[in-house]
Amino acid sequence: MPTQxxxxxxxxxxNENELTILSLEERMAxxxxxKYYRDIRNVENTAEERGKLLNQTEVIKNSLSEGLSMEIIxxxxxxxxxxxxxxxxxxxx
Numbered sequence: 711m712p713t714q715x716x717x718x719x720x721x722x723x724x725n726e727n728e729l730t731i732l733s734l735e736e737r738m739a740x741x742x743x744x745k746y747y748r749d750i751r752n753v754e755n756t757a758e759e760r761g762k763l764l765n766q767t768e769v770i771k772n773s774l775s776e777g778l779s780m781e782i783i784x785x786x787x788x789x790x791x792x793x794x795x796x797x798x799x800x801x802x803x
Contacts (some may be wrong), residue, residue, distance in 0.1 A: 770797055 724732075724740065732740060766787050773783045780791050787794065 767797055767801070770794055771801065774798070
């Protein structure tokens with residue numbers, strides 16, 4: 711596994727010429743590291759999106775409890791009134 715660790719730590723993208731000089735073991739380790747890197751990036755992106763949604767949900771809940779209008783909440787969150795209503799409906803479930 712030392713070869714794989716070499717690529718995991720760098721997260722480098724090789725061009726086609728660079729790939730051809732790798733041994734079969736190195737190429738497999740490189741491809742595994744790319745898959746691992748992409749998986750990690752997907753997890754990070756999903757977590758970021760969920761965090762944004764949770765934050766918007768909290769802003770909507772707090773704004774409603776303070777008596778703000780849907781129009782003001784739409785301006786604050788940059789969501790449509792329909793989008794805000796969908797979030798409100800999901801909270802009721």
